[in-house]
Every structure is written in C-alpha cells, then in structure tokens.
Amino acid sequence: MVDVRMRVNGSIEKLDLEPRVSLLDALREHLGLTGTKKGCDQGACGACTVLVDGERISSCLALAVQYADRDITTIEGVEDPIQQSFVRHDGFQCGYCTSGQICSAIGMLAEHAAGAPSAVTGHLAAEQIELTPEEIRERMSGNLCRCGAYNGIVAAIQESSR
Structure with a gap:
C-alpha cells in the first residue's frame, strides 16, 4: 500500500492505495466521486475525462499514485458556464x-x-x-x-x- 495525497476539487484527500489503482477507481471507489464514469476502461470513450492542473486526461489510464500533489478536478468540482x-x-x-x-x-x-x-x-x-x-x-x-x-x-x- 502507498500513501497518496491528492488535491481533488480543492480538498486535500489522503488515501492508502495499492500502486496499481487507477485514478478513476480512486475517485469513484475511494472518494465516492461517481460523476466521473467508467465507460470502456481503455481510454477510448472519454467518459472518465477529468482535469489535472487544468489539462484533460483519461483517468482510467492513469495510476492514482502518479497524480499525488496535483490539482484534480472532477465534474463535481466544475462550476463553469x-x-x-x-x-x-x-x-x-x-x-x-x-x-x-x-x-x-x-x-x-x-x-x-x-x-x-x-x-x-x-x-x-x-x-x-x-x-x-x-x-x-x-x-x-x-x-x-x-x-x-x-x-x-x-x-x-x-x-x-x-
């Protein structure tokens, strides 16, 4: 297990994760942020797109440990016209x-x-x-x-x- 500190939607979250947990699964299963969807789980559909430091990524292809101490925005944190x-x-x-x-x-x-x-x-x-x-x-x-x-x-x- 690895201690991972993430800034998600402006809040600091501390998680104890296996290194192989995807960012998508960390968001959905460990933080309860289910707005980000699991579609294909292969990076082909875009349903899992989130913003990391303002850039869009497919969260199903990213390991959560790679995004420690980065600003992650899910749909729950979006307030945009x-x-x-x-x-x-x-x-x-x-x-x-x-x-x-x-x-x-x-x-x-x-x-x-x-x-x-x-x-x-x-x-x-x-x-x-x-x-x-x-x-x-x-x-x-x-x-x-x-x-x-x-x-x-x-x-x-x-x-x-x-």
Missing part, C-alpha cells in the same frame, strides 16, 4: 458521457485559447484559430456519445467559446 450551455443546447441525452464531455470541453477550450492547433486547423501558424464546428468535432473526438447528441455538444461549446 458551459454546463448551462449544455442544458440550453441539449448537449446530452442519457447523460452518461456528459461529465467527461464537459471536463474535456473545458480542457479543450483552454488548449484552443493557448493557440494549440488541431488536425483540421487550416494554417498551423495562424494567430487566431476559429472554433468552427469542424474544429470542435476534431478537438472533442476522444469523447464518444452513444446517444448521438453531438450537434448539441458542438453548439454548447461554440456558444461557450464566444
């Missing part, structure tokens, strides 16, 4: 992927603001990259929605980017 945009634009249906979609969107918008291009960016040296629906879809491609609420998700993100 994008949440209301998701509601206004029907950016969810069953809701299973929504927490990962929202955390990913927050991280993606920060990446965009920092000038990071995507695979569909027209000019990599462009000073300003417009967040078109095509850009948003590419940047959010790591998050799957089995209900197909993509149009609402894109509209919510586009509204939040203005």
